[in-house]
Amino acid sequence: MMMAENGKGLGITETQYLTFAQPPEELRLESGGKLGPITVAYETYGRLNVDRSNAILVVHALSGDAHAAGWHEGDKSPGWWDDMIGPGKGLDTDKYFVISSNVLGGCKGTTGPSSLNPLTGKPYALDFPIITVGDMVSVQRRLVEHLGIEKLLTVIGGSMGGMQVLEWVVSHPGMVRSAIPIATALKHAPQQIAFNEVGRQSIMGDANWNGGNYYGGPLPAKGLAVARMVGHITYMSDISMAEKFGRRFRSERGHDPEKFGSDFEVEGYLRYRGDNFVKRFDANSYLYITKAMDYFDILGDKELREVFRGVSAKLLVIAFKSDWLYPAYQSEEIIKACKLAGVEATYAEIFSTYGHDAFLLEVEEETHMIKYFLKKVSGHLEVKTPNEAPR
Amino acid sequence: MMMAENGKGLGITETQYLTFAQPPEELRLESGGKLGPITVAYETYGRLNVDRSNAILVVHALSGDAHAAGWHEGDKSPGWWDDMIGPGKGLDTDKYFVISSNVLGGCKGTTGPSSLNPLTGKPYALDFPIITVGDMVSVQRRLVEHLGIEKLLTVIGGSMGGMQVLEWVVSHPGMVRSAIPIATALKHAPQQIAFNEVGRQSIMGDANWNGGNYYGGPLPAKGLAVARMVGHITYMSDISMAEKFGRRFRSERGHDPEKFGSDFEVEGYLRYRGDNFVKRFDANSYLYITKAMDYFDILGDKELREVFRGVSAKLLVIAFKSDWLYPAYQSEEIIKACKLAGVEATYAEIFSTYGHDAFLLEVEEETHMIKYFLKKVSGHLEVKTPNEAPR
Numbered sequence: 067m068m069m070a071e072n073g074k075g076l077g078i079t080e081t082q083y084l085t086f087a088q089p090p091e092e093l094r095l096e097s098g099g100k101l102g103p104i105t106v107a108y109e110t111y112g113r114l115n116v117d118r119s120n121a122i123l124v125v126h127a128l129s130g131d132a133h134a135a136g137w138h139e140g141d142k143s144p145g146w147w148d149d150m151i152g153p154g155k156g157l158d159t160d161k162y163f164v165i166s167s168n169v170l171g172g173c174k175g176t177t178g179p180s181s182l183n184p185l186t187g188k189p190y191a192l193d194f195p196i197i198t199v200g201d202m203v204s205v206q207r208r209l210v211e212h213l214g215i216e217k218l219l220t221v222i223g224g225s226m227g228g229m230q231v232l233e234w235v236v237s238h239p240g241m242v243r244s245a246i247p248i249a250t251a252l253k254h255a256p257q258q259i260a261f262n263e264v265g266r267q268s269i270m271g272d273a274n275w276n277g278g279n280y281y282g283g284p285l286p287a288k289g290l291a292v293a294r295m296v297g298h299i300t301y302m303s304d305i306s307m308a309e310k311f312g313r314r315f316r317s318e319r320g321h322d323p324e325k326f327g328s329d330f331e332v333e334g335y336l337r338y339r340g341d342n343f344v345k346r347f348d349a350n351s352y353l354y355i356t357k358a359m360d361y362f363d364i365l366g367d368k369e370l371r372e373v374f375r376g377v378s379a380k381l382l383v384i385a386f387k388s389d390w391l392y393p394a395y396q397s398e399e400i401i402k403a404c405k406l407a408g409v410e411a412t413y414a415e416i417f418s419t420y421g422h423d424a425f426l427l428e429v430e431e432e433t434h435m436i437k438y439f440l441k442k443v444s445g446h447l448e449v450k451t452p453n454e455a456p457r
Numbered sequence: 458m459m460m461a462e463n464g465k466g467l468g469i470t471e472t473q474y475l476t477f478a479q480p481p482e483e484l485r486l487e488s489g490g491k492l493g494p495i496t497v498a499y500e501t502y503g504r505l506n507v508d509r510s511n512a513i514l515v516v517h518a519l520s521g522d523a524h525a526a527g528w529h530e531g532d533k534s535p536g537w538w539d540d541m542i543g544p545g546k547g548l549d550t551d552k553y554f555v556i557s558s559n560v561l562g563g564c565k566g567t568t569g570p571s572s573l574n575p576l577t578g579k580p581y582a583l584d585f586p587i588i589t590v591g592d593m594v595s596v597q598r599r600l601v602e603h604l605g606i607e608k609l610l611t612v613i614g615g616s617m618g619g620m621q622v623l624e625w626v627v628s629h630p631g632m633v634r635s636a637i638p639i640a641t642a643l644k645h646a647p648q649q650i651a652f653n654e655v656g657r658q659s660i661m662g663d664a665n666w667n668g669g670n671y672y673g674g675p676l677p678a679k680g681l682a683v684a685r686m687v688g689h690i691t692y693m694s695d696i697s698m699a700e701k702f703g704r705r706f707r708s709e710r711g712h713d714p715e716k717f718g719s720d721f722e723v724e725g726y727l728r729y730r731g732d733n734f735v736k737r738f739d740a741n742s743y744l745y746i747t748k749a750m751d752y753f754d755i756l757g758d759k760e761l762r763e764v765f766r767g768v769s770a771k772l773l774v775i776a777f778k779s780d781w782l783y784p785a786y787q788s789e790e791i792i793k794a795c796k797l798a799g800v801e802a803t804y805a806e807i808f809s810t811y812g813h814d815a816f817l818l819e820v821e822e823e824t825h826m827i828k829y830f831l832k833k834v835s836g837h838l839e840v841k842t843p844n845e846a847p848r
Contacts, residue, residue, distance in 0.1 A: 192716055256698040256723040260690045263724045264683060266717055267731070271679030273664045288662030292655060296687060299651045304784070307647040313754065325583055326657055326744050330751065332647040333654045340658070353717050360721065363704065390781070393695070 076152045076159060079136030079145065081107050081175060086208055089184075093204060099195040103184070106209050107132040107175025108167035111151055112159030114215070120444070121215045122157055123206060124166040125223035125230040128297070128355055129347055131174035134166035135159075149429040156433035162219065162440070167209055169202045169230075171355050173348035176205070180281065180348045192278035197354055199226070199362045203233045207241070217241055219444055222436070224248035224384075224425035225392065226355070229362045232400070236364055239377045244443040246436060248384040249425040251396035252373070252403065253363035258391065261300050262356040265293030269349045278350050290349045291340030298339050303388040303421030307332060370399070371406035381411040382439040384432065386424035412439065467543045467550060470527030470536065472498050472566060477599055480575075484595060490586040494575070497600050498523040498566025499558035502542055503550030505606070511835070512606045513548055514597060515557040516614035516621040519688070519746055520738055522565035525557035526550075540820040547824035553610065553831070558600055560593045560621075562746050564739035567596070571672065571739045583669035588745055590617070590753045594624045598632070608632055610835055613827070615639035615775075615816035616783065617746070620753045623791070627755055630768045635834040637827060639775040640816040642787035643764070643794065644754035649782065652691050653747040656684030660740045669741050681740045682731030689730050694779040694812030698723060761790070762797035772802040773830040775823065777815035803830065 085105045087093040092102030109132050114121060124134050124147065135151035137144050145166075151157045157164050168176035171194070179194035186193075210218065221234045221242055228250020235245045251258070272289025274280055302310075311332040328334040365373055381404055385397035394415050404411035416431045418424035425432075476496045478484040483493030500523050505512060515525050515538065526542035528535050536557075541547045548555050559567035562585070570585035577584075601609065612625045612633055619641020626636045642649070663680025665671055693701075702723040719725040756764055772795055776788035785806050795802035807822045809815035816823075 196716065253704065255695060256702040256704065256721070257690065257693075257695045259704075259721050260686075260698065260723050260727060263719075263721075263727055264686045264690065267679075267686060267728070268659055268662075268683045270717065271659075271663065271683055288658075292659045292662055292683065295651075295655045295658060299648065299655065302648075304646060304648045304781075307651065311647040313644065313647065313650075325587065326661060326748065328654075330647070330650050330654075332651050336651055336654055337658070357717060390695075 074153050075144070075148065076111055076136035078139065079109055079111065079133070080138070081109055081132050083107055083175060084209055084212055086212070093201070095195055096198040096200045097196045101177070101195055101197075104170065104177045104205060105175070105181070106167050106170075106177070106205050108165060108209055109133060109135070109145075110166075110213070111135055111164040112162050114163040114213070118215050119217070119219060120161060121163045121165060121210070121213070121218050123210060123218050123221045123234075124151065124157070124164060125206070125221060125227040126166070126169065127223070127225035127227050128352075128359070129343070130168075130227070131172065132166050132168040132176070133174075135164070147426070150433065150436075156429065156436045157222070157440075158437070165210065165213065167206055169355065170205045171197045171202070171351060171358060173351040178348065179278070179350035179354055189281040191281065191350060194350070194354065196357065198358050199229045199233050200237060202358065203230055203237060206230070206234075207238060210241070217243055220244040220246055220440065222246040222248070225250055225422065226359050228392075229359065229364075232364050233362075235377055235379050235381070236373065239379065242379045244380045244382070244439070246382045246384065246439065247397075247400060248432070249386055249389050249392045249397070249422055250400075251392055252365050252399055254360050255396075259360045261296060261391070262360055264296055265356060266353050268292040268296070269352060272349075275349065278353075280349070285344065286349045287341075287344040290344050290347065290352060291337075293352060294343040294347075295336040295340045298336060300391040301422045303390065303419055305388060305419045306421055306423070309419065311335065370403045373403045374407035374409045377407065377409050379409070380443050381409060382435065383411060383413050384425070384435065385413075385415045386418045386420070386422070386428065387415060388419050389422045389424060391422040465544050466535070466539065467502055467527030469530065470500055470502065470524070471529070472500055472523050474498055474566060475600055475603055477603070484592070484599075486586055487589040487591045488587045492568070492586055492588075495561065495568045495596060496566070496572070497558050497561075497568070497596050499556060499600055500524060500526070500536075501557075501604070502526055502555040503553050505554040505604070509606050510608070510610060511552060512554045512556060512601070512604070512609050514601060514609050514612045514625075515542065515548070515555060516597070516612060516618040517557070517560065518614070518616035518618050519743075519750070520734070521559075521618070522563065523557050523559040523567070524565075526555070538817070541824065541827075547820065547827045548613070549828070556601065556604065558597055560746065561596045562588045562593070562742055562749060564742040569739065570669070570741035570745055580672040582672065582741060585741070585745065587748065589749050590620045590624050591628060593749065594621055594628060597621070597625075598629060601632070608634055611635040611637055611831065613637040613639070616641060616813065617750050619783075620750065620755075623755050624753075626768055626770050626772070627764065630770065633770045635771045635773070635830070637773045637775065637830065638788075638791060639823070640777055640780055640783045640788070640813055641791075642783055643756050643790055645751050646787075650751045652687060652782070653751055655687055656747060657744050659683040659687070660743060663740075666740065669744075671740070676735065677740045678732075678735040681735050681738065681743060682728075684743060685734040685738075686727040686731045689727060691782040692813045694781065694810055696779060696810045697812055697814070700810065702726065761794045764794045765798035765800045768798060768800050770800070771834050772800060773826065774802060774804045775816070775826065776804075776806045777809045777811070777813070777819065778806060779810050780813045780815060782813040
């Protein structure tokens with residue numbers, strides 16, 4: 067990980083909220099349903115320049131949120147991509163205006179299954195409609211327009227974030243100058259669907275899940291924790307696990323005296339991660355968001371050469387050698403689709419032992435490539451901001 | 458898969474039972490505890506020859522049982538390795554006497570946590586002691602001795618079966634002439650422990666598990682089903698899943714009308730496999746057996762060159778290219794340990810897209826190698842049986 071140099075960072079940042087799609091002007095969803103009102107939680111870092119050409123949209127993965135960078139009051143750690151966003155960093159807030167929002171269906175301020183259903187005054191639970199990556203992007207488009215931006219300099223994100231990036235490029239080709247999909251895929255392969263399905267079955271198998279109606283009662287904590295444990299295994303690699311844990315026992319006592327307790331460090335780690343996740347994530351959001359990932363298929367019935375037809379954005383596609391959840395060959399398919407459509411695309415496969423987590427951990431390598439790419443697509447080194455006073 | 462030629466097979470086979478370790482002569486376990494009486498369920502195929510030199514012990518994986526070959530009355534499918542065991546097959550019952558038994562801790566006739574505790578008259582549940590792969594092998598040794606066999610021609614098994622094979626070679630070097638560990642490891646790496654731990658957490662997180670005391674009441678079916686689903690993902694490969702399922706929907710209706718139902722074929726497959734497993738396997742056995750796998754470490758504090766010191770058995774080590782649960786490098790470590798100890802060992806890495814399941818599916822390739830190996834180690838083509846009458 068690259069740490070901020072000399073304590074230079076964004077300092078305190080704040081989440082803001084935009085509400086739109088008030089009935090009868092609900093958002094029409096890809097499933098055919100309607101949803102409204104919709105609140106979207108977002109943060110911005112840096113300043114929009116005079117010609118509104120320096121805006122970067124950061125889109126998050128499964129469990130992310132709008133708080134991508136800087137610190138909230140009382141935080142023990144900064145936003146989830148603070149290593150990447152800030153003055154002088156890969157997404158340099160001295161030059162760019164960075165926007166980050168929580169996805170539709172989420173549980174961190176944007177409307178999702180745990181939000182109140184205006185028709186009943188109670189949480190939607192499973193009355194929340196099925197949402198897609200396309201719907202997530204529709205909400206982001208409203209936010210971007212609200213901020214007065216007609217064209218984004220870039221859209222960037224990893225994993226499910228990368229799916230949103232691809233969706234932006236294809237659905238709103240006139241609104242993106244460039245795009246950086248990281249550790250992602252044109253669509254999920256059956257193995258990726260299978261791991262998500264295990265997580266969903268684990269949640270829905272928890273007696274507390276109760277058909278999704280657990281709000282105000284006991285949470286399906288054990289089911290959600292197991293889902294997260296499965297996730298964590300897939301985010302790491304065989305090698306990174308071996309390096310991190312070996313076969314070390316958790317304590318000097320050796321085996322846990324309790325039967326089927328945590329003997330090995332890796333077991334304790336997974337339990338800790340699982341239990342922690344329950345405190346910060348809604349189980350129904352996990353169901354809706356993983357399903358959106360599984361439904362995502364930018365290819366559909368089209369042939370590969372047709373996917374990016376008419377796209378003028380330039381792409382930087384990044385993959386990681388030890389990522390077995392989103393293997394490099396899936397990124398190579400994105401590149402192939404670009405080449406077939408005559409879209410300018412650069413491919414970088416970064417050597418890393420971190421597995422899928424590498425997209426959050428290999429910041430130094432990414433920074434190098436992203437800075438160079440942004441310099442190239444923005445066409446100038448300095449972007450004038452309305453107020454040149456030092457921050 | 459290779460099918461039996463001309464319907465030639467073992468026909469009806471039968472499970473037998475041996476009970477030993479009656480108090481006060483209980484079996485001493487590696488954990489320090491004692492267990493008795495112990496019943497072991499086993500089957501035998503073919504005939505023991507006059508000099509008792511043609512016995513082969515087959516050892517099973519996590520969910521296997523004694524019924525390795527032939528048909529039980531009313532069976533819809535034969536034993537789990539029927540493709541490998543029978544007249545003319547890889548383990549040719551015209552030549553060899555094949556023994557297969559259910560492991561200690563199991564739930565298919567051998568004493569395990571669902572067996573009655575003689576002290577209480579109720580199932581052991583979590584009063585069953587922690588068992589190890591070494592204990593499983595101790596029970597098999599008693600069975601082999603009971604059958605009047607002093608030295609096995611070979612011990613063969615895949616996955617956890619391979620661990621038992623290695624344990625036999627190291628713990629009873631005088632009792633094995635050769636050994637065939639398939640798709641296995643000297644010890645589990647953290648990723649392998651992690652997948653098992655997720656399964657255990659899923660079972661123990663099921664409210665019906667009730668601290669292991671569910672016998673006679675509702676079963677922890679959902680927890681066990683999720684554990685099995687995770688297992689199945691790890692037994693297949695990215696490629697074999699893509700070949701088997703693609704992104705096909707389950708029905709012509711397209712998306713399942715039920716929210717979070719099974720849209721994709723792979724989801725329906727996993728649910729089916731999970732639900733099916735619950736009907737035939739005991740959740741507590743799953744806990745004990747997976748823990749035995751995780752504890753297994755034939756290396757321990759020893760150096761690699763010391764593991765097989767004093768071993769005179771010849772080894773045939775088999776691995777599969779697409780097996781990511783027990784990757785080929787783990788089999789290469791076994792070979793390396795053999796070479797360092799001067800043990801004669803052959804290594805075969807079979808090309809297959811089936812992942813870990815390959816050890817059950819790539820029968821033709823395995824048959825070829827195993828037949829050749831057995832011919833070499835038995836030193837003669839024909840083994841005289843007491844009665845030469847055609848079967």
